[in-house]
Amino acid sequence: MSSVLILDLLVQNCYRIPMARPREFDEEQALARAMEVFWKQGYHDTSLDDLLEAMGIQRGSFYNTFRSKKETYLRAIDRYADFMANGGPYTHAAQMEPGFAALTTLANDYIESVTSETEPRGCFLAHVAKEHRGNDPTIRQAIIAGIERMRGIVTRSVEAAQRDGDLPSDASPEDLALLFMSVAWGIHVMAEAGLPREHLKKAGGQFFAMSRTPA
């Protein structure tokens, strides 16, 4: 790079002369749509064309702004964890009816969701964890971070349930929260395998019946 070019850069940055065609799309909105597609189809089954169509932008704009498919994926994971930690269904239910009731309604809603005939969903983090077997370290890191944030929220409900005497108070609330999430994710996998909703509801019901400490 010649010294003239360097000087040019300095001038441009100091005096902030340039200003050109503004970005036509909303980056956050595009990312939200990317998350939707990844959520629905998974990473592998989402081609770049799928992604671009959903995001409503062109190839050039995509690579200018988001650098790569994988980077977009990682950002989508973070975005999801943010959403769940602030304002998602977990925080909402936990505020409305704290303690054991929040856990049961969340679990029931989750089973409804993953066994939906029309549009089965389930936790995006669970999908990510299922698809990538911890092979990719950056993805692994993003998943763990997301899980821990969600576990923090569930833990608060568990602690409330323990205070109410609905869950054994000698157990670690973090362990219990992890167990609740594992049960949900396990039922999630079973649902995608094709097991009928009624069976899964009964299995889930059994779990809550057994986990609740007798009054």
Add this chain to the structure above:
Amino acid sequence: MSSVLILDLLVQNCYRIPMARPREFDEEQALARAMEVFWKQGYHDTSLDDLLEAMGIQRGSFYNTFRSKKETYLRAIDRYADFMANGGPYTHAAQMEPGFAALTTLANDYIESVTSETEPRGCFLAHVAKEHRGNDPTIRQAIIAGIERMRGIVTRSVEAAQRDGDLPSDASPEDLALLFMSVAWGIHVMAEAGLPREHLKKAGGQFFAMSRTPA
């Protein structure tokens, strides 16, 4: 087809004249090796070259004998279910120490397995269910068949545990078996997400502590 050709066929079939170069590989062994690779790497991440190298055969032989990658996959799933239903660790443990003890040791072994640093495994059916979201009907069918066979085995342990008074006798043993499998698979997903073994062991331990009916 000329009548002469037809006559040829008849002669060949009646008199069993033909005999040519015999197959050099063992079909069952090749299938077993294919299952290993699918188990370890998943369907998507196993290229045909991976498959051929593991099976020790060439492209032509493969397509002659196994028809396609997917058909091989389906056969591998069936083969696994067969193995688990007859002589696998489940049947073994259930015979050695029936009832609740069998369930706990199986669960502990499973957690050990899925959190192994060197070679994490976990149920092949779980891997298949995780990878395919019920999109493909033939795979879906194979998974369900496999799950139901395994559930049958677990159900017997649950029934024994109920007779021993270790599990609530008013619950359906099939539902409880499904719950146990769901917990195992949920922990499996958590392990692959990267959660540490000790956390998962404690979560699993909590489950068995809560599920056991007080003496």
Add this chain to the structure above:
DNA sequence: GCAGTTTTGTACTGACTAGTCAAATTGAGA
């Protein structure tokens, strides 16, 4: 109008994929 930068659209690259095919190889029966 000019300068500077982004968007748009399309064409392209190189790598990878499952699956095909025909010719060479092999071994058992005659």
Add this chain to the structure above:
DNA sequence: TCTCAATTTGACTAGTCAGTACAAAACTGC
């Protein structure tokens, strides 16, 4: 030893993939 047919072998097809390159159009501030 010869014949015949299945197996083996490796090159080949047709398609997909993420990512690159680039020209032309569009837009803002001067």
